[in-house]
Amino acid sequence: MKRQKARRPVSSRLARSQGKKIARQSAGMIFFSITGLLVFLFILMPRIIDIFFRFLGTGDISFKEVDTVAPQIPIVLPIPESTQESSISIEGYGEAASLVVIINNGESIEEVVVDDEGSFQYDLVLEEGENKLGFYGKDETENESDVKEIYVNLDTEAPSLELENITDGQEILSKENQNYSIQGSTEAYSKLHINDRSVYVNSEGSFKSSYYLKEGDNTLKFIVEDKAGNITEQEFTVRFRY
Numbered sequence: 001m002k003r004q005k006a007r008r009p010v011s012s013r014l015a016r017s018q019g020k021k022i023a024r025q026s027a028g029m030i031f032f033s034i035t036g037l038l039v040f041l042f043i044l045m046p047r048i049i050d051i052f053f054r055f056l057g058t059g060d061i062s063f064k065e066v067d068t069v070a071p072q073i074p075i076v077l078p079i080p081e082s083t084q085e086s087s088i089s090i091e092g093y094g095e096a097a098s099l100v101v102i103i104n105n106g107e108s109i110e111e112v113v114v115d116d117e118g119s120f121q122y123d124l125v126l127e128e129g130e131n132k133l134g135f136y137g138k139d140e141t142e143n144e145s146d147v148k149e150i151y152v153n154l155d156t157e158a159p160s161l162e163l164e165n166i167t168d169g170q171e172i173l174s175k176e177n178q179n180y181s182i183q184g185s186t187e188a189y190s191k192l193h194i195n196d197r198s199v200y201v202n203s204e205g206s207f208k209s210s211y212y213l214k215e216g217d218n219t220l221k222f223i224v225e226d227k228a229g230n231i232t233e234q235e236f237t238v239r240f241r242y
Contacts, residue, residue, distance in 0.1 A: 071095035071137035073145045074120070082153040082227040083126070090122045094137050103134035103147070111138070126154040155228035159187035163236075166220065170238045172213060178240060182220075183208045186232075191225045213240035 076092040094100050094114040102110045102122060114120045114137075124133070131152045137145040163184040172180060186192060188205040199209045211220065217239050224232045 067139065067141045067143065070143040070145045071098045071139045073148050074100045074135045074137050076135055076148060076150060079150065079152060080228075081151065082155055084154075084156050084228040084230050085126075086154060086156070087123055087125050088152065090124050090133075090135075092120055092135070093118050094120055095139065097140075099138045101136050101138055101144075103136075105132050126152060128154050128156065153228065155226065155230060158230045158232045159190050159224045159226040161186050161222060161224050161232050161234055163222075163234075166236050166238065168236045168238075170236070172238055172240045173242075175242050177213075178242075179210050179212050180238075180240075181208065181210050186224050187226045189227055193223045195219075195221055213238070215240060215242065 074094040096118045098114050099111045112120045112122045133150045134147045136147045185205045192199040201207045220236045222234045
């Protein structure tokens with residue numbers, strides 16, 4: 001009796017065939033996916049970005065770092081609180097290549113360029129009376145520092161001088177009045193000298209001092225200098241007799 005040869009199952013060949021087909025399809029999908037991604041990144045994406053920025057009206061697709069740090073507050077060298085000069089020199093230091101904006105009584109009057117060494121200088125014309133000066137730094141990206149304020153008083157008038165008990169040609173009698181009390185008033189915080197003797201002036205401008213008189217004529221010279229440097233001089237002659 002003859003034996004029949006065993007047949008290979010048809011299902012096994014079919015499975016291998018389908019597996020190869022699926023592998024080819026998967027490889028094709030991966031290839032086209034990678035190709036599509038590369039086309040999108042290197043061809044389509046730059047065009048989309050360019051169109052976007054052109055739509056915004058800039059046409060610039062570069063990205064720049066934005067400076068948001070304010071420059072330092074300007075350092076101003078000491079200036080007098082009161083002066084008789086109508087123009088003063090403002091000198092100081094700031095951030096190199098920035099601007100120092102100068103304000104007087106609320107009005108911006110000048111923008112001074114700080115040089116490469118960080119220095120600036122400006123000749124400021126003052127207004128009569130109190131000048132409220134302000135200084136702040138500004139850089140090229142419009143960042144601004146805080147404001148530094150200084151007060152300067154322009155005083156071109158000589159100080160007043162009023163004496164309560166001295167007149168020119170006055171006669172003073174009696175030995176008890178030989179150490180004579182002199183009283184009066186002038187501008188507050190002024191410097192007062194009587195015959196080169198310093199006399200204190202209080203915050204209200206009043207003063208009181210005694211002066212020892214000699215027998216006969218006595219010349220009393222009063223010199224008052226205010227904080228701005230203005231000077232008033234008056235001279236009196238009084239006669240003392242025992």
